Amino acid sequence: MYPYNLDDARFCVKCGSTLLLKDRYRVLSPIGQGGFGRTFLAVDEHIPSKPQCVIKQLHLHQHSDSVGSKAMELFVQEAVRLDQLRHPQIPQLLAHFEQENQLYLVQEFIQGETLEQELKHQGVYNEAKIRQLLKDLLPVLEFIHSRQVIHRDIKPSNIMRRQPGGEVVLIDFGVAKYLTSTVLVKTGTTVGSPEYMPPEQTRGKVLPASDLYSFGVTCIYLLTGISPFDLFDVTSDRWIWRDYLPHNNPISGDLGEIIDKLIQNPLPRRYKSATEVIAALTPKAKPIAPQPINKLYSSTGIDYKQLNNLLAVQKWQQANQLTWDLMCQALSKPLGSYFFIKDIENMPCEDLRIIDELWAKYSNGKFGFSSQVKIYNICDCDYGQFCAAVGWNLSKSSSLTQALSFRLSAPAGHLPSHFWSGGTQLWRHLSALDTKLKSCYNR
Structure with missing residues (x-):
């Protein structure tokens, strides 16, 4: 004894x-x-x-x-x-x-299992579990990276699931490293787990993207249950993890693209931050297309029936002048006033949309402010190219009205004119109009 x-x-x-x-x-x-x-x-x-x-x-x-x-x-x-x-x-x-x-x-003490143990007990992960893991752990990586710390050894055995509760916990900071300016230029000691290690880490260099790579490799291991060494084809120099997915456990294209970008060997092709990955995972809200404005009265009390009637019978020149007058009314400015950037920003969306949609309606989409900013963007926001594209050759004429063609055969975006533009930097008006229309149409 x-x-x-x-x-x-x-x-x-x-x-x-x-x-x-x-x-x-x-x-x-x-x-x-x-x-x-x-x-x-x-x-x-x-x-x-x-x-x-x-x-x-x-x-x-x-x-x-x-x-x-x-x-x-x-x-x-x-x-x-x-x-x-x-x-x-x-x-x-x-x-x-x-x-x-x-x-x-x-x-x-963290009560629970590592993800390595969880995989053995519960089997491979499905898409929902991988998405949840990404959502749960990426904010932790975002937190440590914001404090200039890189974990350097992310793998299933270093991620625990706390019980009860199911919260994931990142453990083992024994090889964590401060991110300093020397990290990019000096080669240090190689630490980490080879199966999950990005190429730059094998050379002793680490960045936040290095942790993201290891996390991505962790994901494909949890999806397949296969060693990462066997999920990479050295002969073609590419990951073949999809070949090992169980037939009853498909992965959507968008999640696959996110994982593929996480585990890219070249750093420039990889996500640079956890914040980028979180954004990629966040569903993009589909903008609600605004309904066309069918009324001819705006909330500001302006009557657009006359503009509607002129455009309906293709009285383009009179409609062009009336458009300027109506915009002055919407901005509570005297008729004939010139507009500056601030005026465009202050233009009521409802009035701007009524004018834009009436011009588009009676020209089959050829004229109107939306047509103009579309052409402006096609011209890479080059005002000279834009003027040439819409046929605004003002310098060749002594009269503003003679410089315009009041016909439906005029170039797209030709009308309404921007005679109301004040100042010398006229291209700024188009940029401001582009921004305003995007806001008004929720684009």
Whole structure:
């Protein structure tokens, strides 16, 4: 019979050494062991409820001095990172200390399974689970990257699902790295897990996009259950993860495109930030097309029946002059006033749309403000090209009216004229009109 220690014992009955680390933490059982450390489940004896916690011990036996020095650096670094990154989806650092020439790190205990364990117990993920995982973890990456920290070892075994609740938690910041200006130009020590590591990380360089790559590879592993090494075809230098998807577990094209962009080998083709991926995942709201305005009275009290009647019988010249007058009324300006950028911005949308839609209606879409800004954009917002396209050769005529063609055969966008434009930078009026129309039509 060997003597055993009682639950409340403070010293080992066999060797007399203390059973409490830092006179506070009692080890219950080992959790795991790696090349540089051991992890234990423990309780905090200083708190009445005796909550569980995780203790990491740096274990450097059988390693060279240089390797041990690097391991010690990373171990201390993890404590620093956890202390700085206070987030509900990152384990909280509880203590960091040295005792009897051993380094210890105490952190919050996460009750639950890693995604690696979850995959073994529940099988491969479907699209809904992958989408939810992306939505749950991308904000965490956005958080750490905004604090200039790169995790460098994202993989299924470093993501836990907290129970109860199902919240995902990013663990193991032992190899996390600060993003500094030297990261882009200096090659450092290669750390991480080869299966999930982007090409630049194998050369000791990391960026926020490096974590996104590892997260993308994590996703294709969870979708297939196949090692990432087997999901990449070196002969064609491309990922073939779709070939390994279960037949009863299809993935939509848009999610596939997002994953493909996450795991692009060339950095320029990859998402640059978690924020970009979140935006790509967010469904784009389809703008509600505004209904055509059928009334001929605006809320400002302006009557558009005369303009309607003139356009209906193709009295283009009279309609052109009346358009200017009606715009002056809508802006409460004297007739014949010139308009500046601020006036265009202040034009009531209802009046602008009535005028625009009446011109478009009676010209089969050839004339009107919408036609003009469309042509302006086709001309790459070059005012000279635009004037040539719509036939506004004002410099060749001594009369403004002679410079225009009041016929339906005139170039598209020719009418109504912009005689009302004030100032010298006339191209700015078109840009302002473009912006205003987009706002009025919810484009």
